[in-house]
Amino acid sequence: MSNKHQDMNPLEQNTTSFNTKRLVVLGAGESGVGAAILAQKHGFDVFVSDFGAIADHYKAELTAFNIPFEENQHTEDLILNATEVVKSPGIPDKAPIIKKLLEKNIPILSEIEFAGRYTKAKTICITGSNGKTTTTLLTYHILKKAGLNVGLAGNIGKSFAKQVAQENFDYYVLEISSFMLDNMYQFKADIAILLNITPDHLDRYNYEMRNYVNSKFRIAQNQTQEDHFIYCADDPETEAVIADFAIKAQIHPFSIKKEVANGAFASGQTITFNLNHSDKLTMSFSDLALQGSHNVYNSMASGIAAKILDLRNATIRESMGDFKNIEHRLEHVAKISGITFINDSKATNVNSTWYALESVNTDVVLIMGGVDKGNDYSMIKDLVKQKVKAIVCLGKDNKAIHDAFEDDVEVIVNTFSAREAVEVAYHLAKKGSTVLLSPACASFDLFKNYEDRGNQFKAAVREL
Structure with a gap:
């Protein structure tokens, strides 16, 4: 993705050369351990620090790669000498160690931002207050069924960074939370999906809804006219502010309330996908494995992404009909x-x-x-x-x-x-x-x- 990066974050002006730099990873969960493995592969001096206990299987993985780590503490002398820091999305900006890193102008990145430097794979990135896991899994299911060489990562599945280090996928479907988006600066989604915006995690955004909205719209940052932005035209928060963001990508709305161009809409019990330059696809609600109006939206978003990738209508229809939803969701x-x-x-x-x-x-x-x-x-x-x-x-x-x-x-x-x-x-x-x-x-x-x-x-x- 490095050839697509634009608009460097001001804190990242000292990162033009990545090798032989010190990378500190805060948080030794799936994303942190994956980032450490990728960093080591690319010649970084890596250190992992977790303020809590590290799960045994992650400790074993770090040990196997000879990556030094600590748990139940943050040793400042080993952290504040970092060239860059990759932090777990669960660590808030008000955490004392984050405040000290910011005071020293040490760049803090998300795992997605870091991993994006080292892959040229196409990315389909999905965010939203609700439905993103279902939509991510459905999109992955469709691409996989179409025979594409595709990985699943982000908020779900194996670490994106670890897959970039160890796999060679042509596509990634990424579920991306607002916390991940907050520390993404140069990364660009080839296809970005914004499902909806409703009040969530406002404790992390000073209880200001606009801060949270701005975070969600970072999914479209750095996109060009070659890229695609898919969004719900029925979502009031999205509709109210979309014009403020001057999105450069090709825009694909979806709606169950009105007919839209270059996207998807519902009429009665039928969805129509009518993207420019592709065959029209119609599907009955009853053909969808996922029922309920919210899942019609999720299916529309996934279907538009599949149509952008020129997948066959028969494959899309079949995939949407035999998809099985995730555990703990209805x-x-x-x-x-x-x-x-x-x-x-x-x-x-x-x-x-x-x-x-x-x-x-x-x-x-x-x-x-x-x-x-x-x-x-x-x-x-x-x-x-x-x-x-x-x-x-x-x-x-x-x-x-x-x-x-x-x-x-x-x-x-x-x-x-x-x-x-x-x-x-x-x-x-x-x-x-x-x-x-x-x-x-x-x-x-x-x-x-x-x-x-x-x-x-x-x-x-x-x-x-």
Whole structure:
């Protein structure tokens, strides 16, 4: 990608020569270890530092590559002498070590930015507050089924940097969070997809929505007229500001509310893909493996990317029909005594919970709660009034949920473990209803991550 980079970040003026430089990696998870392996391959003096404990399999990997590392601390003498730093997207700018790096004008990059220097592969980059994992996996599925030599990376799967170091893919489908985008400067997406923008992670953006919006639009930075920008024309936040960003790429909107040119739109129960210079493709909603209006949007975005790459209509149609969605996203767990249990643990913001409630057509006992990231629950109040008969809170501090819904729901119960939440929900639910775990919050108060929360939920359901 190096031949495509533009507009260097001012902090990166000292990075014109990359070899024999000291690269410090903060955070020894999948992305950090991958960045360290790639850096070592390209001759950097590499050091990895994690303020917490490093998982045994990552320690073994670093040891195998003779990459020095530390855990449970950040030794400043070993970090503040870096030429550049690749940081985990989970580390906020207010962390003391980040503040010190910024004071010393040491460039801080994302793993995506760093890895992008060392590959000429075409990139399809997907961001959005909701739906990006599903859309990323669907896009990857379509490309793979079409026979393309394609890798899957970013917020999902194996590290992008590690794959660049060890594989030789022609294409990468990358799920990219706003935290990754914040430390990307010269990287360019060949095809960029912006699914939607709803309030999320506002605690990382000084509770300013515009800061978060600006972060999401970085997906289109550095794009040229040869590139492609795919976006939802029905998303109010995107539509309100898109003109402000003077996007140079070819623009492809998608909508279920109106007919659009050079993109995709729905009429009745039919999607039409009508990109310039390609055969028109029509598909019925019923042909899609992913159901629900939010998944129509996800399918449109993936389909446009596939059409840009001139994949055959038959391949696109077949791929969209046989795709299987991911674990922890509206995952059917079991039906017990006529009660359906759905695991949507990946719903870590209110808008995701809105989608989940919108897709369920029965009465709901909703399990929600956790670490509130500045949530505005007003967007789901109408759906809660219509569908939710009881709320089971799963978290240490549930005051915001009680305050938001005490006038809308007869029963709100506090629980402090997945097993307790499932048992309470089971007793509150009636035959024909749905127990839905869709927390609208992060999981870190009671669980390691959303996967752990979802797995504990599923285990508890199976013990009923």
